[in-house]
Amino acid sequence: MTALLELRSVTQRFGGFTALDDVSCSIEAGSISSLIGPNGAGKTTLFNVISGLVMPSAGSLGFNGTDYTGRRPDEIVRLGIARNFQQVRLFPALSVIENVMVGAHLRLPRTGLLDFMGGPFNADRVDRLARSIATEMLDLVEFKSAGDTHPQQLTLVDQRRIEIARALASDPRLLLLDEPAAGMNPSESNQLGAIIRKIRDLGRTVLLVEHNMRLVMAISDHVSVLSAGKVIATGTPSSVQADPAVIAAYLGNV
Amino acid sequence: MLSSYQESIAIFLGVNVLMAFSVYVPTSAGLISLGQAGFMAIGAYASAYLTSRFTAFDVPFGLALFLGGAAAGIVGVLVAAPAVRIRGIYLIIATLGFGEIVRVLFVNFEPLGGASGLSGIQPLTTLSWVVAICLFFFVFLWRLRSTPLGRAFVAIHEDETAAEAMGINLFRTKLMAFGGGAFIAGIAGGLYAHFALFIDPSQFGFSKSAEAFLFVILGGSVNPLGPVAGAIVVTLLPEFLRFLQDWRMSFFAVLLIACAVWRPGGLISYRRAAHP
Missing domain, CATH: 3.40.50.300 (P-loop containing nucleotide triphosphate hydrolases)
Known part of the structure; x- marks a missing residue:
């Protein structure tokens, strides 16, 4: 070893x-x-x-x-190396899935300005990728509630799960x-x-x-x-x- | 069709919406600026110089606006590089100081008219330009919220330490927020200059910065609708309150206080969910 x-x-x-x-x-x-x-x-x-x-x-x-x-x-x-926090530190203004997506940021391809203006009414490729990584991580930690709720609406136990998912999203x-x-x-x-x-x-x-x-x-x-x-x-x-x-x-x- | 009075109000409103956006962008990343008028001045002077004084080459208006914004944006990044290392109240003081420095520089810079200002600017700003640019930035900022950069802004605003521990480069992200806000203020300045046709440093003083800040405080900063709402209320309400005559501004002040009491997050804000 x-x-x-x-x-x-x-x-x-x-x-x-x-x-x-x-x-x-x-x-x-x-x-x-x-x-x-x-x-x-x-x-x-x-x-x-x-x-x-x-x-x-x-x-x-x-x-x-x-x-x-x-x-x-x-x-x-x-x-x-990724971590969680003993005192849960999720981002309250972001939904559960968006919190986990933040953890996935460094795995996403860099988007040019044109890429993200392309089609203002379509969900873009990078967003879908981040969302799929986040969904996968929430499944892994057996988070069962809806991803579009906000963390402060959930129990502390669920918040801890989300933090683990957010840390895992960076592929540590x-x-x-x-x-x-x-x-x-x-x-x-x-x-x-x-x-x-x-x-x-x-x-x-x-x-x-x-x-x-x-x-x-x-x-x-x-x-x-x-x-x-x-x-x-x-x-x-x-x-x-x-x-x-x-x-x-x-x-x-x- | 709009009367010329209505059209001029609409153009001022558009410029104010852009100024509100210029405060909104850094605010969404937790950076409060009370110096946006400084960036507006840079954009105004740079674009006005290009269209009306720079005779060697006929600069199209759109390019002049963009270069004015770019000049403001570059200065924004240069100012932000040391400034974003400080936090909270100290950053506010630093941006306030920056705004005053820019104003005083233009007062003493004779090639651009000094204290007596720059006149004879071509009347190039039309309502269509203003509407198109406002719409562009509105869509851009609306989309930004569902991009990694937009989420990084929110994450930094909420909890810098957690954001950094999730792999967000605080320094670079803050520079982008500050530089982006400065760029938009520069564009607003360019549109303003080519509508007012005369600019002098006193138009870009602290009260201008404070007004732009007020748009966002009043309107809210969770999405770009907030700054739009704030700019609309602050720009149009005094017009509708003309019947109150001398009491106009007093009534306006009472409205602001009422807003601070009943909607502290701004007109457009989250309904905070209760803890379970």
């Missing part, structure tokens, strides 16, 4: 606070990896570093063999999912687990941050545990569960 994503000694400081302290890890291509840890351990910060929303104070990021430290978030999506090699099961009941999170497996089976790599241990242990190939900005354990779900350092991080030293 080869490493798709490689973090080398990533450190992130916010003023005097060290959110990530010398984090090194690698994610294998074609795997489902999970990142767990107590609240405030730095999981979301790590996602923000990987997706370029914040620049690490030190360390380097490698994707598919190239160093991409310091690239802009939109360039990183182009490299093949690595999908970052930040607490996708938050607020889901057991049957919904089982369904989500099946969707994540399906995404992996389509050849994508998934990195998951999640508090729902049942889901994490059921679907992950690898689990890393982050506590107070440091990776304290990494391994298979069962070995991590048995690790005394992990138990101490979650329950305190007893």
